[in-house]
Amino acid sequence: MAAINTKILPFKAQAFRQGKFVEVTESDVVGQWAVFFFYPADFTFVCPTELGDVADHYEELQKRGVEVFSVSTDTHFTHKAWHDSSDTIGKIKYTMVGDPTHEISRNFGVLREGQGLADRATFIVDPDGVIQAMEVTAEGIGRNAEDLLRKIKAAQYVRAHPGEVCPAKWQEGEETLAPSLDLVGKI
Template sequence: MSVINTSIKPFKAQAYKQGKFVEITEADVLGKWAIFFFYPADFTFVCPTELGDVADHYEELQKLGVEVFSVSTDTHFTHKAWHDSSETIGKIQYYMIGDPTLTISRNFDNLREEEGLADRGTFIIDPDGIIQGVEVTSEGIGRNAAELVRKVKAAQYIRAHPGEVCPAKWEEGEKTLAPSLSLVGKI
């Protein structure tokens, strides 16, 4: 079952952010754009490359009004230890949510139950708490934060411009499409 166009479900979890432990709930997501960036586990191989890539784009995402919540089934204590011991993870300024109860991963239908690990999944959420974008890749395929930024810009554009859609490879400032009967068969 697809989670696209569904509301995020209630949760409460502990996160590590900028030297502090903080509690996060679904209420902290509402009213702004958000990215939930799930990954299998701390102290692994592909995961730090992805989290570091998102960290490199975090300022740009913040300028777009987007908050980032990385999530794994590790604890917030493990996130702090990883943050303190890895140069790549040490540059992270966004929330690192611990999901040891598996609640958030299950809420997003993004859990490998038999392993107790989150899949490598990205979810773009609008200010109403509605999931607008999903990307899930297998264990060995890392994601691209620049492409994630592009997708966020497209989601924000279509929200601000009802009746328009963004074609493949759309970049900010490029032409969009206005679906209509006159376009059928002409693209």
């Protein structure tokens, strides 16, 4: 789980995006912010609520220059079938990546070996392909796209403002900190 500040590893996979099958590689990520949103399986229970939540925030993520790649160990064919049969999943416009070979899940360290499923995990990747944030939750704990968006805003702010950091619960427009000897013991 020492993935923070490491570059994503090469991969190649088939995906479903906006009615088409497409190939996705790590080079599709470089040059933009990206979210890899891993989940255990299509046609389940918590997963569609999370993917739908991200879909509801996708336009705002796009405005911030962020591309979303949801990933499960299902195939791209299964993603299409789920997209076509579920109102919640049907509103997804981002890329749904199939990882039946487990390459991507292993690359990110979230494959449940022996089960063939990915953990419920989120990775924020910067334009250099470097992981800036990650979150992994237990099977029954769904994630919140608003908090994901808040973390992306913080990561983008820190990248654009070297020498500043975002404190707990930081929201865009609020004060940041400039770590220095003068701040030690005063926060």
